[in-house]
Amino acid sequence: MEILFFLFATIAVVAALNVILQRNPIYCAIGLIVTLCSLAGLFLTLSAQFIAAIQIIVYAGAIMVLFVFTIMLLNVRSEEAKVDRQKFLRWLAVPLFLALLGEVYYVVRTVNNPPPQIPATGTAPPVEILGTVESIGREMFTSYLLPFEATSVLILMAIVGAMLLARREKASDVIQTQATTTEPEEEPVISGMGR
């Protein structure tokens, strides 16, 4: 168990450092994918099977594909040669890192939190079924139904917002001119040439 923890923790920290130290965003993306997969392994050691599977499928699968697709779409290779105007920030970062870590350590040390009280067996679900789909689904559709529905509304808003933001200005003009004036043949050809 400890071996697994240290293995996954080391991989996660090294890959996370890779994310912030690489200049090319595609290498950052690869480091982030490795971090996400090792965090999924850590979730498995915490007996959260469903969350580990969702981590791989949704995070390392869907969200990272979105990132990599954007990197490919924008062709960022030409951006690397540009001069870094704020190089001093990088030297400021190491003291900031140590200060933030020290703050976290201080808070964890000083805040008087009670130790976790393990409930008596019988009242709480046993650890083996804690992270199963059944246990999480029962909580989600009984006690936390409203947050679940709010999340679906949020995702709908995100879909509409992303399509509104990422669409081309010219395409919107074409749609408007097509709606107001009836010129079916001319405008699509011009917008196609403009690309």
Added chain:
Amino acid sequence: MIPLSWYLALSAVIFTIGVVGVVVQRNVIALFMCIELMLNAVNLTLVAFSRYYVNPTGQLFVFIVMAVAAAEAAVGLAIIISLFRSRETLNIDEADLLKL
């Protein structure tokens, strides 16, 4: 069994790495990935507490955090694409129209 504090320490380290990444990275997409790193550190904390208090609520929070992260990534990358269209750059130092 592994102590809870080990997981919390690992989560704090990953979160701090994410914060430092937001400071040092100048590429908008890499900056976004550092934000994802911070979200994942918080997820690790939630799952660890869920395990040690034997309560599935923490894992439910993780589920909702992932949905919010997906929405944030979709909207944020759309903003990046429209920024790239208007400015032809991905460097955040170039997008300083609102700077005094």
